[in-house]
Amino acid sequence: MPSSVEPARPAGHHTPGPPGPAPATPPSGDGSRVIPFGRRTTRTGRGRRTPQPPQPERVVAPDSPQQRLALDVEAWFLAHQATLTDEAAAHVYRTTLDFLQLMLTSSHAEERLSPDEYQHLTGMMQVLRDAPDTL
Template sequence: MDTPQRRLAETAEAFFLAAETSLTDEATAAAYRTTLTLVQLMLDGSRAQDLVGEAEHQHLTGMVNGLRDAPDHL
């Protein structure tokens, strides 16, 4: 089924395939999710320091969450 989540997952997977790996590999997916958790920590810190506004933080968090779920849509 063609959904925005599926298209995002396919885009992310294309980047990994170009690097000769795949988000369908459990270890790769785990490292990918860990990295995105670190990115979220950075965004949360930026929000806490008022470096980004609430609306921007919510938008970026939604994008990170969409990326984090990418392996589930492959």
């Protein structure tokens, strides 16, 4: 059988049927043994998903200060039978840090913390807050 990638035969030229015995009944109509098959595809394209590239993950350098701090915080949580990889624990952890940040902001507003102290402590709080995402 010719491949579908071979060129079409000129009009009026018919290839003989498959090898083997001839059919018991002669073909009807114009004597042609060609059965017209339309090229219908069963795939419409609807419902097929296009592969999506993976979303880039947050990159933290190995052994960076943030990574080491995140591991220290996680070790603390593990020692207390908890983990920051648990969404509920991470939520409570962040909520607590948000409250501590509010205390720092209030202390700074009351001039109990110098601007440098406030900046330093706020930076530390942000690194601590990011610990669950770093793990």
